[in-house]
Amino acid sequence: MILALTKRHLKLFFRDKASVFFSLLSVIIIIALYVLFLGDMISGSMASTPGFRYVMDSWIMAGVLAVTSFTTTMGAFGIMVDDRAKQLRKDFDVAPIARWQLILSYVISAFIIGVLMSIVTLVLAELYILAYGGSLLSFSSFVKLLGLILVSVAMSSAFVYFIVSFFRSQNAFSTASTLVGTLIGFLTGIYIPIGNLPDAVQWVVRVFPISHAGAAFRQVMMEDAMQVTFAGLTPEQFNLSAFKESLGVTLSLGSDPLPMSAHILIMIVTGLLFFGLTVLFASLKKKKLN
Amino acid sequence: MNPIIEVKGLVKTYGSIRAVDHLDFYVEPGKLFAFLGPNGAGKSTTINVLCTLLKPDEGEVRIASHRLGEDDEAIRRSIGIVFQESVLDPLLTVQENLWTRGSFYGKQKSQLAQAVQAAMKAVEVQDLAHRRYGTLSGGQRRRVDIARALLHQPQVLFLDEPTTGLDPQTRKNVWETIQQLQLQHGMTVFLTTHYMEEAANADYVIVLDEGKIAARGTPLELKEQYSNDSLQFKPRNLEEARTTLLHRGVVWKEVSDLVIVALESTLDAFPLLQALQDNIVGFQVLNGTMDDAFVGITGKEMRP
Numbered sequence: 390m391i392l393a394l395t396k397r398h399l400k401l402f403f404r405d406k407a408s409v410f411f412s413l414l415s416v417i418i419i420i421a422l423y424v425l426f427l428g429d430m431i432s433g434s435m436a437s438t439p440g441f442r443y444v445m446d447s448w449i450m451a452g453v454l455a456v457t458s459f460t461t462t463m464g465a466f467g468i469m470v471d472d473r474a475k476q477l478r479k480d481f482d483v484a485p486i487a488r489w490q491l492i493l494s495y496v497i498s499a500f501i502i503g504v505l506m507s508i509v510t511l512v513l514a515e516l517y518i519l520a521y522g523g524s525l526l527s528f529s530s531f532v533k534l535l536g537l538i539l540v541s542v543a544m545s546s547a548f549v550y551f552i553v554s555f556f557r558s559q560n561a562f563s564t565a566s567t568l569v570g571t572l573i574g575f576l577t578g579i580y581i582p583i584g585n586l587p588d589a590v591q592w593v594v595r596v597f598p599i600s601h602a603g604a605a606f607r608q609v610m611m612e613d614a615m616q617v618t619f620a621g622l623t624p625e626q627f628n629l630s631a632f633k634e635s636l637g638v639t640l641s642l643g644s645d646p647l648p649m650s651a652h653i654l655i656m657i658v659t660g661l662l663f664f665g666l667t668v669l670f671a672s673l674k675k676k677k678l679n
Numbered sequence: 680m681n682p683i684i685e686v687k688g689l690v691k692t693y694g695s696i697r698a699v700d701h702l703d704f705y706v707e708p709g710k711l712f713a714f715l716g717p718n719g720a721g722k723s724t725t726i727n728v729l730c731t732l733l734k735p736d737e738g739e740v741r742i743a744s745h746r747l748g749e750d751d752e753a754i755r756r757s758i759g760i761v762f763q764e765s766v767l768d769p770l771l772t773v774q775e776n777l778w779t780r781g782s783f784y785g786k787q788k789s790q791l792a793q794a795v796q797a798a799m800k801a802v803e804v805q806d807l808a809h810r811r812y813g814t815l816s817g818g819q820r821r822r823v824d825i826a827r828a829l830l831h832q833p834q835v836l837f838l839d840e841p842t843t844g845l846d847p848q849t850r851k852n853v854w855e856t857i858q859q860l861q862l863q864h865g866m867t868v869f870l871t872t873h874y875m876e877e878a879a880n881a882d883y884v885i886v887l888d889e890g891k892i893a894a895r896g897t898p899l900e901l902k903e904q905y906s907n908d909s910l911q912f913k914p915r916n917l918e919e920a921r922t923t924l925l926h927r928g929v930v931w932k933e934v935s936d937l938v939i940v941a942l943e944s945t946l947d948a949f950p951l952l953q954a955l956q957d958n959i960v961g962f963q964v965l966n967g968t969m970d971d972a973f974v975g976i977t978g979k980e981m982r983p
Contacts, residue, residue, distance in 0.1 A: 393782035397771065404770040480766035480827075483730050484783035485755045 390486060394494035395501070398468045402502055409506075412464025415570035416457050416510065419579055423449045431582060440618035443523035444611060448636055450514035451610040452579035455603035457510040458538055460570055462503035462545040466553045469495040470562040496546050503542035511538070523614060533609045540653055541602040544660035548598070551663040554670065577603045577637075584635025595640050598659040605652040607638045681744070683708040683835060683867050684729065689738035691724050698724040700890035702738070706869060706883075708834070711861045713881035714871040715973070721890040722871035723763065726839050729869070730760050743834050756784065759828030761838040765820055769813025773804060773823050776812055777830060784831040798826040801864070802856050818849030825856060836860065838870040842877065854880070875969035886976050894976040898969060905975035906967025908942045910951060913960040920958050927954060 402408055428445060435441050472478045481491055511534060515525055526534070556562045574580045576597045583594050594600050619629055630646070633639045639646035682705035689702040699721040706712045714722045727733040729740060731751045740747035743757040767776045777795045786794060799805045802822040807815060812823060821841060828836055841857065842850040854877060861868045870881075878884045879898045886894040886901070894901060913936055914920035920938060924931050929951070932939045942948055948964045 390782050390785065393779050397768065397775075397779045400775065401768060401770050476764070477766050477768070479732060479762060480780065481783070482732055483755055483758070483760050484780065485752045485785075486783050 391490050391494045391497070394481075394486075394491065395498045398465070398495060398498035399501060401468050402465055402498070408464055408467055411566070412461045412467075412506065413457070413510075415460050415573060416453050418570075419449070419453055419456065419574055422580065427580065438618065440614070442521060443518065444614040444618050446518045446521055446523055447611045447614045448607060448638070449579070450518060451606035452574075452577060452603050453514060454507060454510055454534075454538070454606045454610075455541065455577055455599055456573055456579065458503055458507045458541040458602060459545045459549075459573060459599050460566070461506035462499050462542055463549045463553075463566055463569065465499035465502035466495065466549050467559075467562060467566070468498070470553060470556055470559060473557060474559045492550075496550055499549070500542055500546045503545060504538055507538045507542060508535070524617075526610065527613065530609050530612065534606065537602070537605050537609065537653075540656050540660075541599075541605075544598060544602070544656040544663075547660040547663040547667070551667045551670075554667060573599065576600065579603070582635055583637040583640075594637070595642060598655060600637065600640060601647075601652040601655045604637055604640045604647075605649060605656075607636070608649060611638060681708075682706055683743055684712075684869065685739075685741040686725075686729075687739040689725070689728065689740065690736045691721075691728055691733060692736055697890050699728070699735075702890075702892060704885055704892065704895070706835075706867060708867050709861070709865050710882040711858065711868045711880070712870070713878045713884045714869070714887055715873065715875070715878040715884055715969075716871075716887035716893075717873060717977075719889075720887040722887055723839055724890075725887075726760075726837055726869070726871060730758060730837055731755055756831065757834045759831065759833035759836045761821075761824045761828045761836070761841055763839040763843065765812075765824060767812050767820075767823065767827060770811060772809050772811050773799070773815075773826075774808040776823070777827055780827050781830045786831075794830050794832075798829040801829055801860065802826045816849075817845050818852060821845065821849070821853050822856065825853075825860075829860070833866070835867045835869060838868065840871055840873070842872065842874065850874075875973060879969045886973065888977045894972075901972045901976075902967045902969060904972075906969075906971030908945045908948075908967055909965050910940045910942055910948045910962065911937050911965060912940075912952075912955065912962035913937055914955070915958050915960055920955060923954055923958070927951070 428449070429436065432441060432445055472481075519525055552565065553562065556565065576594060577600045578586070578594045583591055583600075586594065615629070615633075619627055622629075630639070634641065634646065640652075641647060684704075684706040686702055686704050689699055690697070691699040702721075702725065714725065716722050724733065728735045729742065729747070731747065731754055735747070742754045745751075745753040745757065747754060768779075771779070774795060777798060778791065781791045781794050781798075796805075799808060802825050804819065804822050804826055807819060807823065812820065815823065825836075825838075825841075828838075836857075838857065842853050845853060857868060857870070858880065860866050870877075872878055881898060884896065884898055884901055885892055894905060896904065912920075917933075917936075917938075924938070924940070927950075929940055940951065942964075945964060945966070952959070952962065
C-alpha cells in the first residue's frame with residue numbers, strides 16, 4: 390500500500406517535466422552564475438596558480454550538490470501539496486489507509502527523489518570537473534559522498550515536510566520554493582564565500598543546517614584537488630586552514646574548525662528536531678479538532 | 680429486509696449555516712436511490728458525511744450495519760465513491776491509476792490484477808487501459824472514475840452528480856452504466872443529481888431543499904402527489920369552448936390557439952372531452968413531469 394503510493398508519487402514527479410526542471414532551477418542558476426563571472430571573481434589573484442581551477446570547480450560543485458539535495462526534495466513534496474490543493478486527497482481519505490501510511494509514502498518518495506537527483510547532479514558535476522582539467526573522485530570518496538547525500542536528503546525531507554505541512558495552496562508552495570531556492574545559495578555561502586561576508590551574516594551561514602551539508606560535501610570533493618594544487622606551497626606562502634575557513638570548506642562555531650563527524654551529527658539532529666516538531670504540531674492540531 | 684443505509688437526525692453546520700438539517704432516511708439494499716435538489720441543498724454535504732469525509736454534528740448513521748464514527752474503516756471498505764470532480768491522476772494511465780487505488784484495499788498482487796480487470800470490464804474501458812487519464816474525454820473519465828469506485832466490490836456505490844458537465848449523449852451512456860451495475864450486480868446505488876429526468880429513473884427519490892427533506896417517494900408517487908396532468912386541446916370555436924368550461928367550473932389557460940386545463944387525475948379528462956367533443960380539432964393529455972413535481976414541492980424552478 391505504502392509501496393504503491395510511493396510509486397505513484399515517483400511517477401507523477403518524473404512525468405511532470407516542469408516539476409523536475411524547477412526543482413533544479415536554483416542549481417542551474419548557480420552554475421550559470423559561476424561559469425559567467427562568479428568563478429573569476431572568487432578566484433581573484435589565485436587564478437594563475439596551476440590546478441586552482443580544479444579546486445574551485447570542486448568547490449562550486451560541492452555547493453551545488455548541497456543545494457540539490459535540498460531543492461529536489463522540496464520539489465518532490467510539491468506532489469503532496471498538489472494532492473491537497475486539488476482535493477485528490479479525498480480519494481485517499483475514503484479508502485482504508487491510515488494517515489501515517491500516506492505521510493510516510495510522501496516522505497519516502499521525496500527521499501528517493503532527493504537521493505536520485507543528487508546522484509545525477511554528482512555525476513554531471515564530476516563530468517564538468519573532468520572536462521575542465523580536474524580528475525575524477527576516488528571510489529572511497531564517492532562512497533563517502535553517497536553516505537553524505539543520504540544524510541543530507543534525510544535531513545531535508547524532515548525539514549521540508551515541516552515547512553510544507555503549513556501550505557494549503559499550490560501558490561503558497563511555489564512562492565516558498567522560489568524564495569528558498571534563491572536564498573539557499575546565499576545562506577549556504579555558495580554565491581559569495583562565507584569569508585567575504587560580514588560577521589553577522591557569517592553566523593547565519595554557520596547555523597543554517599544545510600551549510601553543514603555544504604561543508605561536508607566540500608571536504609570530500611575538494612580533498613584531492615587541494616592536495617594536488619597546494620602540495621608544493623609552504624605554510625608561509627599559503628595559509629591552507631585560512632583558505633578553507635574563508636571558502637566554507639570548514640565551519641567553526643568556536644575556535645577550532647568542526648570535524649566531519651560534527652557536521653553529520655548536526656544534520657542528523659536537525660532532521661530529528663524537525664521530525665519531532667512535525668509530530669508535535671500534528672498532535673496539537675488533532676487535539677484542537679476534537 | 681434490513682436497510683443498507685440508515686440515517687437518523689443528521690445535522691451538519693458550517694458556521695451559522697445549517698447545510699443539513701435533521702435528515703432521516705434509509706436505503707434498501709439493491710435499490711437506486713436519488714437525492715434531488717438544487718445547488719446548495721445539502722446533497723454533497725450529506726454524501727461527504729456518509730463517505731466518512733465529514734464529521735456530522737449530530738445524528739446517527741449506519742452503513743452496511745457499521746456505525747459511522749465507530750467503524751469508519753469497515754464503512755470505507757464497503758463503499759465506493761465517484762466524486763463530482765476527478766480525483767485520479769492525469770499523468771498516470773488508467774491502469775496505473777486503478778492499480779494504485781486498488782492497492783489501498785490490501786489485496787494480493789494476483790487478486791489486484793483481477794480486480795482491476797473486472798472493474799475496467801464493468802464500465803467497458805479495457806481499451807483505455809494504457810491511455811493517460813489526462814488525455815481522456817469527459818465521458819471516458821467518468822467511466823474510469825466509476826471503475827475506480829468498483830475496485831473493491833463495494834456494497835454501496837455513491838455518486839455525487841455523476842453526469843454534471845457531460846453532453847447529453849454521454850450522460851445517457853453513463854446513466855446506462857450505472858443502471859446496469861445496479862440491475863446486473865445488485866449494487867445499491869446512492870446518487871445526487873439536479874437533473875429531473877435522471878431522478879425519474881430511480882427507485883426512490885428524496886427531494887432536498889435547504890438542508891431538509893421536502894418530499895420523498897417513488898418517482899411515480901412524487902409525480903402523482905406534486906404535479907398535475909393536463910388536457911391540452913385546440914377548439915374549433917374558442918368562444919364556445921370558453922362557455923363550456925366556465926359552465927363546468929374549470930380553470931384554464933390559453934396559449935396561442937391552445938386551451939390548457941389542469942387535471943386532478945388523468946381520468947378527469949373524459950367528461951371534459953365528452954362535453955367538448957363537437958368543438959375539438961385535436962387534443963392531448965399530458966402526464967405531470969418530475970420538473971412539475973419539483974416546482975410543486977419547492978415552489979422553485981430548478982436551477983441547474
